[in-house]
Amino acid sequence: MNQHAAQQMFGQAEKLFKDARVPEQVQAMAQEGVAKSRELYVKGAAAAQESAKLMTEVAETAWSSTKVLNDKIVQNLTANTAALFDAAQAMAKAGSLPEVAKLQGEYLQQMVATSSAQAKEFYDLSTRATQHMVETVQAAAGKSMKTGF
Numbered sequence: 001m002n003q004h005a006a007q008q009m010f011g012q013a014e015k016l017f018k019d020a021r022v023p024e025q026v027q028a029m030a031q032e033g034v035a036k037s038r039e040l041y042v043k044g045a046a047a048a049q050e051s052a053k054l055m056t057e058v059a060e061t062a063w064s065s066t067k068v069l070n071d072k073i074v075q076n077l078t079a080n081t082a083a084l085f086d087a088a089q090a091m092a093k094a095g096s097l098p099e100v101a102k103l104q105g106e107y108l109q110q111m112v113a114t115s116s117a118q119a120k121e122f123y124d125l126s127t128r129a130t131q132h133m134v135e136t137v138q139a140a141a142g143k144s145m146k147t148g149f
Helices: 003-016 024-093 097-147
Strands: none
Touching: 024 097
């Protein structure tokens, strides 16, 4: 269809419906539909923004907990390695085999006690981190339920 024919058809339709009116009831329904759609959109957009905030909060909590646990692992590894080198240096300076055996035994006792304390501390940190994460997720879920989405 060319442009001229389309203009003619539009002109004829315009003449035909020139005096046609949209019934007030139809106008009212259309306006109400637009208003409700806008309201729903605004609520949905607000809920999406809140959801993004909550997801960020949960992710930050997870990252923070992971960082604390990783820092503790590095701290323990550093302390254990330093203790190993200190023990090795003391054994290297020992003047007799009985003294080396004594130092080695002391080092092993120290490492068993240290490892036990470190494991307990790491377990406690892990438990607190998990509890904090669960609380954060529960709080986020509760906030999410309040927004209705």
